[in-house]
Structure formats: structure tokens, C-alpha cells
Amino acid sequence: MTASTSIHPECPRCGAKVATDAPEGLCIRCLANLNLTADSVLTGAEASRSEPPSLEEIATHFPQLEVLACLGRGGMGVVYKARQKSLDRVVALKILAPEREQDPQFAERFAREAQALAKLSHPHIVTVYDFGQADGLFYLLMEYVDGVNLRQLLRTRRLEPKEALAIVPPICDALQYAHDHAVVHRDIKPENLLLDKAGQVKIADFGIAKMLGGDSTPDEEQRVGTPHYMAPEQHATPQAADHRADIYSLGVVLYEMLTGELPAGQFELPSRKVRIDVRLDEIVLRALDSEPELRFQQAEQMKTAVETLTRVGQEIGPDTSPSVSRANRSKSPESLNSFTFIISASIAITLAVLFLAANLGILSQFRGRVSGDSPNTRNSNFTEEAQRGLDAFERADYDQAIVAFDELIRLDPNHSEAHRWRGDASLNKFEFGKALSEYDEAIRLDPKNGMAYCGRGAVSTVKGEFDKAIASFDEAIRLDPQIANMPFYKRYRAAAKSLPPNPENPTFAEEAQRGLDAFERADYDQAIVVFDELIRLDPNHSEAHRWRGDALLNKHKIDNALSEYDEAIRLDPNNGMAYCSRGAALTEKWEFDKAIASFDEAIRLDPQIANMPFYKRYRAAAEFPWSLGLLVVVPLLAFGLCLFLAFAAWSILRHRKPKPDKDL
Template sequence: MIGKQILHYQVLQKLGEGGMGMVYLAEDTKLKRKVALKFISSRISSNDSEVERFRNEARITASLSHPNIAQVYAIEDSEHGSFIAMQYVDGVELGTYISEQNASIKQKEDIALKVARGIGAAHKKDIIHKDIKAGNIMVTPEGEVKVLDFGIAELSSSTKETSSGEYSGTATYMAPELVVGKDADIRSEVWAYGVVLYQLFTGELPFDGAYEQAITYSILDEEPTPVKERAENIPSYVEEIINKCLQKKPEERYQSFDEILSVFENHARSSARSDSSSKGNFTPLKIALTIIISISLIGVFIYGGMQIASSEPDTQKLAIIPFKNVSNDDASRILLDGVLETMTSKLSQIDNYKDALWVIPSSEVLSNNVQSPQEAYKLFGVNLAVTGSFQDLNDRKRLTINLIDAKNLRQLKSSVIDISGDNVVNLQTETVLKLIEMLDITTNDRIKATLAQGTTEIPAASSYYLNGVGYLYKYSQSDNLENAIILFKKAVEEDPNYALAFAALGESYWRRYEISGGVTYVDSAKLYLNRAMDINSELIPVQQTMGLLDLGTGDYDEAVAIFTSILEQEPGNEIAYGGLAEAYDNLGMYEEAEQTYKKAISLKPDYWLSYKLLGNFYLRNGDYQKAIDPLYRVVQLTPDNFDGYSNIGVAYYYQSNWEMAKQYFAQSYEIEPTESAASNLGTVNYLESNYSEAAKYYALALENNPNNYAIWGNLASVQGLLGKEEEERANYEKAIEVAENQLKVNPNDVNINAVLGSYYADIGDSVKSVFYIEKTLRLAPQVPSITFRAASAYENLGNRERAIDLMIKAVEQDYPLENILNQPELSELVSDQRFQELINNFPPSD
């Protein structure tokens, strides 16, 4: 088997053999990642019930997505048999870790907490593992913990059908009720977790014997050696958890893993309160400010798409410039915007059949306010631009389109399209076909079928839809979203099976949420997008929209599935590459995310947006030096790209090179006075103690976007330094309001949880502050900026010891020491002798 190519998996080595079959390490040649392939053994392949059990494992585990559960990617059939492709966890079983690693108490506490989170996440989906043991828990060198092998898991709603004879859990971890033949439930899992914790902290099993009958007798009739006798330094709260988990009667144990997790959280809160009270009164400190990374989405969900094509010297790099509205009336302008948007989207789809063509997403053209071929050339590096004009005559509509050499500003081709009456279906179709002809693309049946996908034959529905798209194209303008929603609803009334119109409704409500923060809009977005999927789940634009909504609401496992499926159908889909990489990033799968971004670049090495996405990925993950190369490539390819300059400034900021950071922020602001450039200039001025200038730039940023909680928090901080206490508190409260509203959509958003911990510390609410700080550290224990923010918050609460521990950890994770030493609000911590002694091993970087 080793060395063989099975479907798109290259088998590398044997990993082991489990109850279901052999397990191999393989390379997924499509996604360039390592996976574990779990084959069904020949012993059970002839048994239909065992085969179904094997498939059941895949179906159940595939429905789970959590940082502490090993992810199932696919179930496959091949000439070598059926197998599951799973996430490869490069680590050791917990039993091996216990025997070989001299782990600290804190490390053991971290493992215990992560195992509880993983099991608890499964329970929330009504899934019981039914074989929790040290051998089914993996620990990586980086401290990641994964629960795996749901080989005998079942939906808890069907456990009534399971007899003790069918339960094949490991004897030493079996609860008393299972030993006597009763059904398994969540409380049986609580018992097994207690056994794992006992083993983790003592190195011994609580119930053991030379043979199975001796083990079961011990489980039923004996009490384990008190855990304190075997581990004198075990924290009392962990001892409490173990003792309650190992109660003989199920009703006397924890009834859910939420109860266990609450013990961990209560311990964190009480520790913080105790430490804080021992310090006496402490003047609250302000914390370090947030640098904003300028990140543009890859276009409007449905309509602005782009396919990756090969990058030959004669590549047609195209931008469609907003057309002139000769009629100069609002109705024509909206219709024209809709035509422009659908032209861009439809032309992008042709990229699957025409090499050496790519199209700038219309959202990039709009957000950068590009009005001419020359601007498109300077900003995007295109060599072709499409311009045009629209005129609504009495008996017909006339559209003139021009193909322009963007570099030399020469008109290459021109065409006039006249459409009689109000037949907007023909208007958009004829426009796209004419542009394809002007680009010397030969149409065939496949291209024509692609252009026709998702359209409606009902003229009124098409007209409402196209005008709705026109409003949605400029959704940030007053009343445009409301008008778009009205028109899309009319479109689906005319054609109840118009999938694209339902998807557009979903996007409209999502945009509404982004602007206003109303959580009910998210529910509406999901409702309409689910309807679109029900009508036609094969439409790529509908899938893209659903995938991007999953990203926004934190359903990262669903996003991975959708974007992977899109790439299987359209291997050059830029939106899918970006979405897949972002989903991997949010799942903590750094290597997979990085390789996905790099794959997009390799397919199109001269497209600036792919470099920008990779650079921003590095910035988010603290790889500041690695970010500079791709971000410099952005401004080399597009010299007037203000986001590119801003993000280079961010990379220099986090390397403590504030002079270079300010230079690039100022260059970005000079090209385009954006929210991010203004905010970042505010931050650099803050670090230089120019607080009035900092407040000015933050206020300018909020004029552009009043729903940015980070800037409200930053403004509050500098107002405090200026002695404006009332304004300071009011703006922190505003920051909390905006952040908590956004957290309702994705409760596990790391950044929002982190800033809430900080903001509550700033207004003196220690209970809520500690809750959010510890939650953030659980979600992102290895991210240096998160660790730094948590340390700052604890310092603000007066817990100096915890603050120093976390601050040193942040430095160990490569957070710039200079950024800590130069924060005025951290001056007392920095001067603390304990901190000074610890940082002697961390000299300032050059």
C-alpha cells in the first residue's frame, strides 16, 4: 500500500492499526496537505453491519467541527477498499504523553480543559463518543489536543437501542452502569473523562486489574486511591472534578460537560478576584491599541467573482469601468449598475474555458472608486478596460461598449447594442455575448450553457432582479439595501424558483447586519440562502454566498466543505480559495491555510489580490516579517494600491519600526483617506505620545465607520490620557455595545472576545473581564497578540503576577518586546523587578 496513489491520495507510510482497520499517512495531492486514511479491514468488509458502522463513523464525525476534535474530510471508495480521509494529527497518544513527558500542572490543566471542550462540543450535537480513553486523545508538540476515533459513536437519541453487548468501550474506562448492562449516556462519558483526568494527573488508572473481571469488580465495588495521595500538588478544583466524575451513581455525577467547563471558568474568575483583592486599590491602566489591517473581501458574494487563469505574457487582465448614464435618470442608473455587475460576474465564469483571462471583481472597482482605464491600470495593473454609456430612448435601450488598451489609452474595439422595449433579459445577455466576441473568445455550447445558468425566463422577475442587483452593488448608500430587498422579493414572487434572487436576498440581509448590527438580519440571511440552496444547490454563485455566510457566522467546518466542493468543480475559483484559506485559519489549521493561499498565487503569480490575502494572513497570525514580501509585491504590481501601503505599515509596526510604519500609513492616507489609514495613523501618534493627534485621526476613522468597536476603544484610551474621563468611559461603553452585538453572530470570534476582556477591565468590571480573557486564551492559546492583550487586561485589573506570566509568554511567542517596553500604560509592570529579571533573556530585536 505504501507508495501507491489511491484516488487523489499518495500513501506515505503506515501509522497503525485500529479496531476498524489499517491507518496510513498520505498526501492529499489536490489540497497539498497531509491526511490520515483509515481503511476498513478485510475481516469486517464482508459484514454488512460492520461496514455500515464504518460509514456511520464517517458521517457522525464529519458533522463535528471543533479545534479539539480531529476533523473527517471525506469517505471514499476505491479498488483497495473503503476508507475515511481524516485530519492528520502529528502528535502522541495521551497515554504516551503521560509516561514520557514531565508535564507541568498548568500543561495538564490545559489538556484537561481542551478534552472537556471537545467532548462537550460533540454532546451539543447529540453525539456520544462511547470510547473516551487516553488512547483516543492526541497531544501535539505545540500543545494542541484532539479527541479522535468516533468509531463506536452513535446519536444519543438512538442509544436506547444499544445493549451492553453492543458497547465495545475499553473496560478500564467503563462506567458502572455500563458494566451491568445499562444504556450509555452523557453521564457515562463524564465517568470516562474522570478516569482520563485521574490518569493524566497521577500517571495511574483509578481502576485496574490483571484481567477484565478484576477490573469490572473494582469499578463496581471499590473506591479508587484518593487522587491527592498520588498527586499531592493537584489543584483542588481538579480534584473536585475527578471525584464528582467518578461517583458510582450517574445522578451524582456532573450531568453535562457544560457543568464541568463552568468549574474551570469559575476557578479562573475566583483566582483573578483573589489575586486582585490582595493588591488593594489599583488605578486602572489603559491598554495597547489595535492596528487595523486593511482587508477587502474578494468581491460581492454572488456577483463579483473571479477565476484564476494561467499567467502568460498575453494574459487579458480586464476591469469593467462604471458606464456613463447619458439619460441621467435614477432608474437608468440603477439598471446600468445591475448590468455592469452581472457582466463582470458572467465574464468571470468564462474563465473556466478561456486561458489567460482574468477579471477584476466589481467590488474592487467600486471600493476604490475607479472611474477610468488609467486609474484601473495604476491601481490593478490591468492591460484592458471596458468603458461604455447607456441611453434609454423612447422605443429602445442603447448600450455602447468600448474595449480600451488601459496602458496606452487606445480604443481597440467598440460596439453598439440596441434592445427594443423593456426586455432587460436580452440586454444583459447580448451585452455579455458582444463583449466575449470583442475579446476574441469563441463561444460554444458549454459557454452558452454557463451564461444561462440560474437565469429566469420570466421577464418581470429578471427586471426586478437586475435592478435589485443595481441597488445591492452600492449597498452602503442610503436606502439602497431596502430598495434591493423590495425588488428581490418581487422577483421571487414572480418566479418562486429563482435561486439567484433568493441568494441575493440572503446577501442583502447579511449586508444589512454588517452595517447596522441587527442580529435578526442574520436569521433572515440564512433563511433565504437555505431556500436558494433548496432550489438549486449546484449553482456556484449560490454556494459561494452560503460559504461566505458560514465564514461570517463561524460555521467554519461548513465553509470548508462548501469551498472544497466549489474547487472540485472550478479549480480556479478565486473566491473559493480565499474562503477556504480563511476557514482553515479560523479552525487553527495554519499550514493548510498558508498552502491554500500559496496555491492561488502559484496559479496566478501576477495577481496582486492573492498576495494581499497571503500577507494579511501572516499579519493576523503574527508572522510579521513573512508578511512583508507578499505585501511589497502588492505595491509593485499596483503602485497606487493604498491598502497595500497600509498593510506594509502594519507589518513594520509589529516589528517596532514605527518610523517606517508611519511613513507607509501616511502614504496610504495620501492616496486615499480611508478608515484603516486614519486609525493606524492615530495609533502611531499615540505611541509617540501625540495624543491630541491620535484622537483626531480616530475621530476621522469613526466618521467613515461608526460600527468599528476597536476604534471606539482606541479613542476612549487616548481620551483617558488627555484627562477626559467622561468621554473615556462613554466611548468604552460604546465599544462594548458594538462588540457584544457583533459577538452574538459568532460567539467564538477570538478578536471580539479579546477586546471585550480588555474593555471591561478598563471600566473596572473584573468578573466580565476575566470571563472574556480566559475564554480568549482557550480559543487562541498560541497567538502572541491575544496573549499580550490578555496580559494587559490582567495588569489593568491589578493582577500583576498573572499579567507578568502572560506578558513573558507573549514575548516567547514572538510578540515584540519593544512594543511592551514603550507602552506608557504598562510602565509600572515594565519597571517591576520580577518582569525585569525575566526579560533579561529577551534582548530587544534589531
């Protein structure tokens, strides 16, 4: 390489001078002309890689076009830039599968699929103007997009989270429109997402993967798409894949836009790789669920989730951390350091300040509680009262939560969510009749309150009315499919499905309910007896082992509890709560590194666990182990000082000699 070429490299396509860091070494014009190139493959079949027909050869087949350039080729065919003479417009000409020109089945399928594509008219879908055969060449005449594809953009720089999220809604709109017209893309990936110079997003190659893959006879069945972006069912049973495969592929694209990597294998949450709002994790995880039934069921649902997040008005980019709620604000490292200083100063100054720091500072920090005076219920507005109730519920102070929610209902008797919240608090106090009454009232006020149906299902499960529980859960999911990802729903739904009597384990349901009731009233010995019977009835029941471990943990039999958690995880590696409880047990053993690893795995399997007070309390203790000592030492020191002062005062008074009476 000469010195001149190292300073002024040339574009390998047109010979123009380009910058040394130009993407793929191409000039801007040639980079834009790559906008319809694709690397999709027919898995199991070798894609033909012969030289594409020359411009002159293509021109002989299409006299109505002025063929300007070959834009490139991929697994789906060859793309040319051309000018349609009659309308004087620039178009993209795609030649599909020249090697299949003698295949009558392909010709029939091509005509059927091309007709469907030509009917799609959407601002975010590349328009198909014409299709057919020309001297044996199958072709599509399409809209030419003057811009770049997402892959080229990602190669130039990392997108900001706001930019990535802005791309998703229009793609979802286009997918929903196509799915409503019974057209599935099957190959959503950055190469097929085009951005024009005005910033508009368009999906290219819609339906072509299906056209090439075939779906009419068993001998045509092939996996179609790009491996890293294909949904699991596209690999396993390609003919069974439906529109939800496109949602999975879009989830892969979103993960890649946010992190710069593909979500391969046991991938990390996006918020663990880059500083973004943790709420994005739930959206990505739901789109990437390996089970189609647990994904977003419609593209518009994914769009709504993204737009809801972006409408909040909070910064979600990498330059800021996720916002801290009022209830959690006191748990930051800065607050911990300030409380440490306050505690130290308090011990050195006075016994009264020591008591204040111990009881209102440290204990509130590491038990996940927020102390302080509550606002006057008579003078607070609805929003403040709602927040007070939710804060009380979060710290498991259900009595205070009920007081706040009762005030909410007094302020607005027709507020469906207030009744639902009141029902949740009653459920946690085992007041099942009251909880059911509140859920029914919430549903009467708002028949679309999916969470109220979910709560009603939980009450029915506890009461042993499993058919009613399943019906309520089904209605909850119908109204709000996102409920399916909630641990609360999963736990009670699983119980409702597994607890009903069956010929093999006729007493399992009854025993499970008896054990859980004993656990809730803190009768851990009785709970262990019952859970032992459960395990005898079904040794492979992961939750039974986890329940037994929780009872043992509450009896401070740490090693026995760990053994049960390990067995629960062996039986069900996706049991996030077993990992969470295991982390708590390891914290009790002061094995903090192992505890944090277990907590991390629990959150990876079930991000909602991060909101549980049980998790927060033990996670804080594992990350700040000196707090455990303070929790014990400081109150004992305060108590000891009190005893010392009391004893000293008593000794002084006891040995004090009375003064002689002068009159004697």
C-alpha cells in the first residue's frame, strides 16, 4: 500500500475518495445504495452465490426500465437500482431466486405471496409496485429508499436509548398492519430496516422469506430467516411459527440497538450492560421469551409498552441512572454513608441521639422501611394519600395501608384501583372475604381491571376454588397480557393448576394449602411437617422443596434450608424465588459473594423479584455486611448504656448517707 492510498483510500465500488474510517470502506453514495442488501438464508439449503446478472443482461429483460446500478445481493436475491421510464421515478428491482425458474410450485407460491405483498400499503413498509416473471426471472419492482439500513447505522455508532426506542413504534405499526392482513415477515433484522434521509423507518423484504421458504407441502418445509434473529419455533418447527416470531426478532433488534450485542444464550439484562432504565429489561425480556404464549401477543402491545415508558418524561439514556422512587431514595450509598456518620456522632454525643439513630436510621435503612410522620389524612390530596398507602404496602405495613386506602375510597368511592389496592392489603392480612369483596367492587367499577381479576384469582386459589381461580386468571390475561409475566400471577396460577386433587396425588392440594397456612401464621414446625408430606407425595415438586427451605430458614436451620433450595433449583433451574431464598440463606451464613450471585440470578430469571421487601432487605445486608453488626451491636450498646446508668444511679442513691438532724 502506498502512502497516498493510506491517506486517501478509495471506495471499492466507485473509486471515489473516502475517509479512513468510512463504514465498510464505502463512500456515502455507495453506502446508501446498499439499503436493500440482505444476508438471509434458507437453512438447510445452499444459497446460490454465482455472479449476479450484469446491468446489460438485466436491461434486455426489462426494456421499460433504465437499469442504473447493482446495489448488491444476499440470500434473498439480487437488487438493482433502476429508473422507471414511463413514470420517471427511481425504483428498486429485486430478482428472486433465478435458480428456481423451472419450479412450478415456486411459481405458484410466488404469485400468491406477491399479490399479498402488493396489497400492503403502509408508510413504514417498502411498497411493492409490480411483480411477475420476465424471461424466467421472478422479480419485484419496489419503492427505492434513499438512505441507509439499520445495520449500516449501527456500524457507524452506538444508538442512544432514546433513538433506539424511537425506531421501535413505527416498526410495530408496520408489523401490526401486516399481521392484520395475514402477512408475516419472518426475517426482521437490521439489514431489512431502512432509514431514509428524513429519518422515516421502513421495513423491506416483507414476506419474501415466506415466499422463498414455502409453506404448502412437507417437502418445501425449510427454516427461513437469519439464524441469530430467528425465534426458537422458527428453528424447531418452522411451519408452526406465526406472527409472534416477528415480535421475537424485533426484540433481538432492540437488544442489539441498546447494547451493541446479540442476546445469545444466557444473555445479560440490557441494564447490566449499559446504563439504561431497568424498565426496559421487562420489555426486552418479554419480547424475547422462548415461549410464544408469554411474549407480546400483538406488535401493538410492544409499541404501547415502549411508548408508555418514553412518555414518562424521565431520562432513560446512558448518562443517567434509573430514577429512584421516594420509598427507595434513602437506600443509596450516599445516604448509607451519611447515616453511618450520624450514628457514630450520636454514640459519641448522647444516649438519646443514639436511640434515635439506631431506631429511626439504621434499622429503617436495612429493613427496607421508611420512618417519619405520615401526612394528615384529612388534609392530604388523593395523590399524596395514594402514595402513602402504596409506601405502607411496600414495607408490608398492611394495617397502615388499609387506613390510607380507606381514605382514598372515601375521597373517591368510584376509583377502581383504590378498591383493588385495598383488596391486595386485605389479602396479605388473610382477610379473604374482605379482599374478595374489594376485588369484586373494583371489577364492577372497571370491568377491564385485569389486576383485580388477578387478585380475585389469588383469593379463589387460597379458598380452594380452583376452577374459579383459573377463570379469573384467564380473564386477567385476556384484559392485560403483561400480567402473565408477574411473579404474583405465576405463583398463584401455578398453585391453582398444581393443587387440585388428582388420581395420583389426591391429597396434594389439601396438604399444600395446610402447609402454606401454617407458614403464614409462623407455625414453622407444623409447616415443615406438611411440606415433608408434600415432598413424599411428589418428590419432584420444586416449589415444595422451596417452601420447606423457607420454613427451615425461619427456624435458623441454614444448612438444611440451603439443601432444600439447591434441590428446588435442580428440579427447576428457572425457579427465581429459590435463588432469592438461597441468597438470603447465604447472607445469614455471611457468605456475601455467593449471596449476591444468587440474588443476581434470581433477578435475571424474574426481574420483578427486585421489588420484593424480602429481597431488598437481604440484598442490602449482603452488599453492606457491616450493617448486620450495627443492627445487633448498636441497640445492644444502647440498652447496655441504659442499664449501666440505671445501675449507677441506683448505687449512688443506695449508699448515700442521710445528713444528721441538727435538732438532735
